Amino acid sequence: SQTIHQWPATLVQPVGSPLSLECTVEGTSNPNLYWYRQAAGRGLQLLFYSVGIGQISSEVPQNLSASRPQDRQFILSSKKLLLSDSGFYLCAWSVLLADPRKYFGPGTRLTVL
């Protein structure tokens, strides 16, 4: 069965510090991978998605970036965090064509102070 991991689970960072959130998927090959952000009391917003290694599509302009160094690894980064980057970050995967559903990881709660 497929499993998706995210770490860390929680993170408190000062404004201006760098960020690296990692997501890995097990049990599937060539998944589509996604980063979503959920601000407090709101729905999810798609940040990035990737259909393959090194292929990144950005949905929202911001100071965040994403990379996919391996087939089942998706990384969300920032060089300098802003207060507005606080939120709940969820990684998700799906298999295009075979299954339109998306499966989410446990999430990372980021607080920028």
Add this chain to the structure above:
Amino acid sequence: AQKITQTQPGMFVQEKEAVTLDCTYDTSDPSYGLFWYKQPSSGEMIFLIYQGSYDQQNATEGRYSLNFQKARKSANLVISASQLGDSAMYFCAMREGGSEKLVFGKGTKLTVNP
């Protein structure tokens, strides 16, 4: 304009009763998919049910069913025989055509009372 509208910020239901969570959507694409996710207090998003725009029958998954009314552009989630563990946030979402983007509504907080 909002693509997904969930008009009920909060809903309450008695244990063992059925409840309907509303969702309306807006799209001009004839091919789209509608999703419902559950988010308990732990934060994870749990896929519940999917309805494709060309599906002839309403989707069902155990106690969950999707009341799909295409002409009205509504995709309400019906939970039968509510359980205490159903208390959570529920999000409706849509994917249009070949897009990879899932657009989410703002969610409905469901509370199941004993």
